[in-house]
Amino acid sequence: MVTGTALEAELLELAGTVPDPELPVLTLRELGVLRAVHVHGTDAVEVDLTPTYTGCPAIEAMSVDIERVLRAHGMREVTVRTVLSPAWSTDDITPEGREKLREFGIAPPRARRAAGPVPLPLGPTRTRPTATNATTAMDTTTVTDTDAGTSAAPYPETRTEPIRCPHCGSADTELLSRFSSTACKALRRCLGCREPFDHFKEL
Structure with a gap:
């Protein structure tokens, strides 16, 4: 007989395999929005789900897909509860999810x-490589982080981590639009390979 704790872990894993409706390349586990599963009795379950932002239109589709998967596993009653605290952050995306993106x-x-509010400074929208020393032919620095709507932690201490092109890896990129196909992404262009690409903005 499966214990409650083991069953909750099993159901959490199953719910975590549901793909994100806006980014189907990621599962809900990899996106980090699935918080917990609570089993009540033998065939009733409550799932805690945190949207990427308040009012996210994908939350309803996520809930329907979770209900479908868990009902197929024998759960008669499935309740998906929206949990807003603690708030979701892009730091919740797993390393595997980042690589898939x-x-x-x-x-x-x-x-x-760093926890806490995200500052929103205004400024240029380009990132560019700069020569630094003889041992390193090219280092990267960022003109600003503001195109993402956030300020990332220094990388290293005196610099900000650049937004790299996912196609060629260049740090020489520019912002085309602060919003792309979804509100959580910005549209950028690589000045190295000239390809446009989406950037999942930091929250």
Whole structure:
């Protein structure tokens, strides 16, 4: 007989395999929006789901897909509960999820490494490589982080991690639009290979 704890872990894993409706290359586990599963009795389950932002239109589709998967596993009653605290952050995306975004042609969000409010300074929108020393032919620096709507942690201490092209890896990129196919992505262009690409903005 499966214990409640083991069953919850099993159902959490199953719910985590549901693909994100807006980014089907990622599962809900990889996106980091699936918080917990609570089993009540033998065939009732409550799932805690945190949207990427308040009012996210994909939350309903996520809920329907989770219900379908868990009902197929024998759960008669499935309730998906929207949990807003703690808020979701792009730091919740797993390393595997970040790599999948890159392989899919989307620049993954940079790690914020700091909690609290995200500042929104205004400024230029280009990132560019700059020569630094004789031992390193080319180092990268970022003119600004503001195109992502956030300020990432220094990388290293005196620099900000650049947004790299997912196609060629160049740090020489520019912002074309602060919004792309979804509100969570910005449209950028690589000045190296000249290809446009989406950047998953930091939150």
